[in-house]
Amino acid sequence: MVAPREPKQDRSRATRQRLLEATIESLAEQGWGPTTVGHVAERAGVSRGATQHHFPTREDLITAALDYMFDTRMGDAVAEEGDLPTGAERTEAVVARLVEYYTGPMFKAALQVWTAASSDPDLRARVLPLEDKFGRAAHRTAVRHLGVDDADPRTHRLVQATLDLARGLGLADVLSDDSRRRGEIVKAWAAVLDASLPLPTAAS
Amino acid sequence: MVAPREPKQDRSRATRQRLLEATIESLAEQGWGPTTVGHVAERAGVSRGATQHHFPTREDLITAALDYMFDTRMGDAVAEEGDLPTGAERTEAVVARLVEYYTGPMFKAALQVWTAASSDPDLRARVLPLEDKFGRAAHRTAVRHLGVDDADPRTHRLVQATLDLARGLGLADVLSDDSRRRGEIVKAWAAVLDASLPLPTAAS
Numbered sequence: 282m283v284a285p286r287e288p289k290q291d292r293s294r295a296t297r298q299r300l301l302e303a304t305i306e307s308l309a310e311q312g313w314g315p316t317t318v319g320h321v322a323e324r325a326g327v328s329r330g331a332t333q334h335h336f337p338t339r340e341d342l343i344t345a346a347l348d349y350m351f352d353t354r355m356g357d358a359v360a361e362e363g364d365l366p367t368g369a370e371r372t373e374a375v376v377a378r379l380v381e382y383y384t385g386p387m388f389k390a391a392l393q394v395w396t397a398a399s400s401d402p403d404l405r406a407r408v409l410p411l412e413d414k415f416g417r418a419a420h421r422t423a424v425r426h427l428g429v430d431d432a433d434p435r436t437h438r439l440v441q442a443t444l445d446l447a448r449g450l451g452l453a454d455v456l457s458d459d460s461r462r463r464g465e466i467v468k469a470w471a472a473v474l475d476a477s478l479p480l481p482t483a484a485s
Numbered sequence: 486m487v488a489p490r491e492p493k494q495d496r497s498r499a500t501r502q503r504l505l506e507a508t509i510e511s512l513a514e515q516g517w518g519p520t521t522v523g524h525v526a527e528r529a530g531v532s533r534g535a536t537q538h539h540f541p542t543r544e545d546l547i548t549a550a551l552d553y554m555f556d557t558r559m560g561d562a563v564a565e566e567g568d569l570p571t572g573a574e575r576t577e578a579v580v581a582r583l584v585e586y587y588t589g590p591m592f593k594a595a596l597q598v599w600t601a602a603s604s605d606p607d608l609r610a611r612v613l614p615l616e617d618k619f620g621r622a623a624h625r626t627a628v629r630h631l632g633v634d635d636a637d638p639r640t641h642r643l644v645q646a647t648l649d650l651a652r653g654l655g656l657a658d659v660l661s662d663d664s665r666r667r668g669e670i671v672k673a674w675a676a677v678l679d680a681s682l683p684l685p686t687a688a689s
Contacts, residue, residue, distance in 0.1 A: 398660055449656070477681075
């Protein structure tokens with residue numbers, strides 16, 4: 282499927298990307314156990330040798346996949362920033378979008394890895410820095426989209442609570458479609474934020 | 486270790502209980518994969534035959550363990566109801582206690598099962614009714630302890646959001662001790678509830 286004159290470096294990058302995407306899909310759909318390097322290589326249509334050239338171990342592959350998907354998702358969030366409504370509807374739209382991050386394949390994949398890491402000290406050491414990075418970036422994005430002043434301690438806590446709530450809503454969606462109830466919770470929480478947070482410093 | 490004149494029925498009940506507790510411990514400490522019937526039997530010091538008499542399949546054992554631990558925890562919650570402070574400190578104490586349910590071994594065990602069930606349709610069919618039962622019981626307990634009127638739709642949503650938040654905080658505690666941050670979030674959330682919920686109907 283590779284165009285004949287595609288430079289080697291681009292081919293390599295495309296192969297890497299295909300492996301990372303196949304990893305997330307495999308984790309989200311089939312879970313931790315079946316997501317081995319061999320399975321991902323087959324799923325991505327990449328040879329075992331080429332796969333191990335890019336990712337020597339299963340942990341390398343899986344942590345790189347989470348990191349890549351997270352960066353991609355955060356890039357999308359920046360790109361979509363202009364689509365957020367201004368005015369009274371903004372808070373609900375921001376909360377709804379944040380919560381969306383936690384109900385997609387990336388969260389479902391991460392959940393498999395977090396859960397496996399809870400009883401695997403080596404994997405835990407690999408994913409803790411990612412958890413930290415993801416948490417900070419998600420917080421920054423929430424603050425920017427809400428247009429609030431994070432230096433205010435109460436605001437800081439309420440933004441954190443919003444992300445904790447989003448994580449909990451993500452977990453509630455793992456076994457069954459919880460979207461209807463979730464929509465009501467998002468609405469109720471956005472109303473609380475509007476009533477509790479100081480007025481946005483900028484919502485443009 | 487069984488007293489000589491202990492009736493057969495009591496011995497059987499004690500064996501069953503030991504198996505259920507060993508299942509929760511194994512899930513919480515070692516994760517889904519290693520928690521087989523054989524491993525649990527060994528951990529509980531019960532013969533494989535006796536274990537299979539009580540629980541013919543791994544799914545029987547695991548779902549019974551979650552159900553038993555949940556009922557025990559809810560029983561404790563009722564018994565501890567009198568310890569909750571009345572007055573201004575009550576909301577924070579109730580939220581803190583709810584959140585505690587989601588950071589203990591039972592939540593960590595349940596997380597392993599939920600995560601495994603997400604890619605195992607048979608297991609999912611077994612745990613969905615449990616998820617439903619647990620969610621309703623936790624909601625009823627929260628409403629009773631907060632002393633609020635759940636018939637009010639906004640109150641109903643905010644109690645649900647409190648449980649979703651608790652679930653998210655539980656997940657944030659899986660890989661590292663998040664208790665310090667969590668205490669601040671509980672405080673901030675309780676203040677929001679106090680400002681947002683109609684006055685308690687009864688807090689006695």
